[in-house]
Amino acid sequence: MLFNSLDFLIFFLSVFVVYWTIPCRARWIILLICSYFFYAYWNPLYVFLLFASTLIDYIFGLYFTSSNNSWKQRVGLIVSLSLNLGMLFSFKYYNFFADGINVLFTGLFNHKVVPNFSILLPVGISFYTFQSISYAIDVYKKQIPAERNLGKFALYLSFFPQLVAGPIERAKDLLPQINTANKTLSYDLFKSGLKYVLWGLFMKVVVADNLATLVDSKFELLSSRTGGEMLFAMILFTFQLYCDFNGYSRMAVGLAKLLGYDLLINFNYPFVSSSFTEFWRKWHISLSRWFRDYIYHPLGGSKKNLGITIRNTAIVFIVSGLWHGATINFLLWGVMCGVLMIIEILIKNYFLQHIYLPARLKFLGIPFVFSLFVLTLVPFRSNDLNDSLLIFEKIADCSFNELYFWFADNRFSPGLLGLYILIFIEIWFGLKLNSSWNIKNRISESAFYTVIFFMILLLGKDTGSQFIYFQF
Amino acid sequence: MIRSYVLHIILITALIFGCDYLIGTYFSFRFEKNTCEHAGGDLNAFLKSDEVYDTLIIGSSRVNTMINPNLLGNKVTNLSKPAKHFYYSVSVADLLYQYRRLPKKTLIVNIELEDVFIETEERLIEDVCYLKYYYGKNDFITSTINERGIFERLKFIFSSYRFNGENFKLLTNPLQDICDKSENGFFPLIKGKNDKKRLKQGLLEMKKLHYTIENPHFDQNIIHLKKLCDKARIQLIFIHGPNYFIPEYMQKGDLIMDRICKKNGISFINFSKLYANEFHFEPLWYDHLHLNSDAANNYTLLVKEELKKLKKPATKYRGIIH
Incomplete structure (x- = not known):
């Protein structure tokens, strides 16, 4: 069930009505x-897989609380991590590694040694495994403290607004909210939730899905495209990815708000x-924080010498690549x-340490960071390594032939129209460094959201296309 | 407090429905006025014109780019749309029947052989959504769009939803001064230096396609089309354009089409089978699906020849079923 489908709308409306009409104690059920x-x-x-993951960490959570023996606790943690990562490995990475081993052995012995399995990847497995x-x-x-109520712990891992594509919530943030029984739906909460959902839906169905049409058309018959076309397609893909994932995340936050929960803002x-450094603090925040807290800092972070910092950074990004998908491209x-x-760390350490750079000149880095990020997404979007190359x-x-004509034909296409609005809003709020929606005037606020609503109605792709991050 | 909130919600709802009414009315006005190719303007122009045609061709871009109606005769026209397949063709035919605008003698429907498989049905239904303006005005279009899901009809609570998608060009195309004009629905593809590359890569992608299960609803739509033509007393002919490469699913699709057409007494000309060798020649192709402009004219002449043969009922030849 996708957030951008009518099935989900009916589902959510039913949940919403039932949730706010039953007694507080039973709401989590x-x-x-x-x-x-x-x-x-x-x-x-x-x-069953989701439940198994829940049960494993529920039991180990209680075990860590009850046992005072630190050695046993450590063994318990290793077992818990092995089970969680084992499940993730079996479903997501098995074929990737089996292929690698087979390539090696086929070269040496001319036959495959590890069988491949066609397994359907459980949606959201990377997200709930990391959460658990x-x-x-x-x-x-x-x-x-360990959660003693299995049902409430199960809800922490399976809370539907963030189950399949995050944000990856921490137990210290979400479990206390689940345990707070007396939630009330205020008008402001309702309005704020609805705004998040509406803006997220706009990003997904108007911008991301329409840009996808333009981008996909350029990725078909790749060999006949010019460099200019592909560069422009990659820029559009960057916005598509951002709007697709941020759209989902905003909807997740909005839906959770409508149920009285606060989730982490992901972008x-x-x-x-x-x-x-700043970019990764602002992009997929919940995953970046996860890597920071559970990989980067335990490995020593940046507190030791430069070599360790570089090693840790390399590990985090390689793991992050593999987290996204079990392919060479990721x-x-x-x-x-x-x-x-790493280049940025080195530049900061060797050059910028001795040079004073006025804060107001920092904006010069914005197009630089954006352009390089666009280029890194080439393997992210390509079907295989050959296409990337x-x-x-x-x-x-x-060679920028045909790019002008293509842009002239498409400059008022729904995807680009949506993108113009989005860029305007993003720059408006981004430059003010203000992540909250503070449109003071009630009339202009209502008018703004009415326009967004009709943009969705008129320009939104209604094919119920999947979110990119569902595959991870 | 609650009273103020309720009042606010009522006001917003009224604002939304009021805006929806205004937007819907404005777009209806623009839609009815539109006679350009975009946003269904060509179909609209055809429904409103008084010109009478003997033959009408409907299909996808393979008709737009490969059949030149002017070479087929004086009173021949083309209402094909790129990337629109069989269900779209049936919808257009149904609409023309409703508006009494079917041709006088022959309706030619180009069919793509992957359309007979269930794997493509979702896409066939999506094609019909291009005609959402006629939702509620045409029964076939309404029922086909409703097949998308049980809640589909809820979207049409908002009258502006009928203009979702392509129809937004009604507003933006005048800004760009774009009004595609074609030679009677013919958009020839001019030879270029990238043709060979496109053909090769397209073939690679085509070889990955596998369709296996026959669509059980497909023949119902053929029967529906046949009934429309019978009621209008015109001849219905299915054609399938030539292909550079004929994958397995096309061979299977050809057998299915043969069977359905034979059962319902409809003519089916498969140029891909009839002229397999003639079109297996790289310089004829713009990409793996479309002939270039020179080859398109030659193909049109072949279509003309085959249609002539069809008019002689005693003639029997390979690839055609009477």
Whole structure:
């Protein structure tokens, strides 16, 4: 069930009405049932997988609390991590590694040694596995108490607005909200939730889905495209990806608000970043924080010497690449992002330390960071490594034939129209560094959202296309 | 407090429906006036014109770019749309029947052989959504769009939704001064240096396609079309254009089409099968699906020849079923 489908609208309206009419004590039960129904709607069998993941960390959470023996606790943590990562590996990475091993052995012994399985990737497995790992580690480190109610813990992992594509919530943020029974739906909360949903839907169905049509048309018959066309297609893809994922995240935040929950804002105007450090603080925030807290800092972070910092950065970005998908392309994407980040660290350490750069000149870095990020997305979007190399080759050619005519034909296409509005709004709010919607005037606020509503109605793609991040 | 909130909600609802009414009315006005190719203007112009045609061709871009109606005769026209397939063709025919604008003698429908498989049905239904303006005005279009889902009709609570998607060009195209004009629905593709590359890559992509299960609803739509033509007392002919390469699913699709057409007494000319060798020649192709302009004219002459043969009922030849 996709957020941009009528099925979901009917589902959510029913949940909303039932949720706010039943007694407070029973609300989490309704949410749990609905969350499992939401997941089962996609594939009923994989509900067992979600439950297994829940059960593992619920048991280990209690175990960490009850046991005082630190050695046993450590073994418990290793077992918990192994089970969680084992499930993720089996469904997401098995074939990737099997292919790698087979390539190696086919060269040596001329036959495959590891069988491949055609397994359907459980939607959202990377998200809820990371969420469940963070819970286990936090309980192990005594940062939070273990949740004793299995149902409430199950809701923490399966809360439907953020189940399939995040934000990856921490137990310390979400579990207390689940345990707070007396929630009330205020008019302001309702309005704020609705705004998030509306703006997220606009980003998804007007901008992302319409840009997808333009981008996909350029990725068909790739060999006959010019470098200019591919460069422009990649710029559009960058916005498509941003709007697709940020649209989903905003809808998730809005839907949760309508149910009285606060979720993490996943994007904070990332394209208004003058450095990669700043960019990764603003792009997919919940995942960046996860990597920071559970990989980067435990490895030593940037507190030790420069070599360790570079090593840790490289590890985080390689893992991040693989997290996105078990393909060489995602690995390459991670490596490229890591290399850019390391170059930035080196520049900061060796050059910028001795040069004073006025804050007002920092905006010069914005187009630089954006352009390089666009290039890193080439392997992210391409079907395979050959296509990635072909696109890089074409972009390097710098032949801009046909680009002008293509742009002239499409400059008022729905995707680009939506993008103009989006860029205007993003720059408006981004430059003010203000992530909240503070349109003071009631009339202009109502007019703004009415325009957005009709843009969705008139320009929105109504084919119910999937969100890009669902595949991860 | 609550009273103020309720009042606010009522006001917003009224504002939305009021705006919807205004937008819907304005777009209706623009839609009815539009006679350009975009946003269904060509179909609109055809429905409103008084000109009478003997033959009408409907199909996808393979008709737009490969059949030159002017070479087929004086009173021949083309209402094809790029990327629109069989269900769209049936919808257009149904609409023409409703508006009494079907041709006097022959309706030629180009069919793509992947359309007979269930795997493509969702896309066929999506094609009909291009005609959402006629939702509620034409039964066939309404029922086909409703097949998208049980809640589909809810979207039409808003009258502006009928102008969702392509119809927004009614506002933006005048800004660009774009009004595609064609030679009677013919958009020839001029030879270029990238043709060979496009053909090769297209063939690679085509070879990946696998369709296996026959669409059980497909023949119902053929029967519907046949009934329309019978009521209008005109001849219905299905054609399938030539292909550079004929994948397995096309061979299977050809057998299915043969069977359905035979059963319902409809003529079907498969140029892909009839002239397999003649079109297996790289310089004829713009890409893996479309002939270039020179080859298109030659193909049109072949179509003309085959249509002539069809008029002689005793003639029997390969690839055609009477």
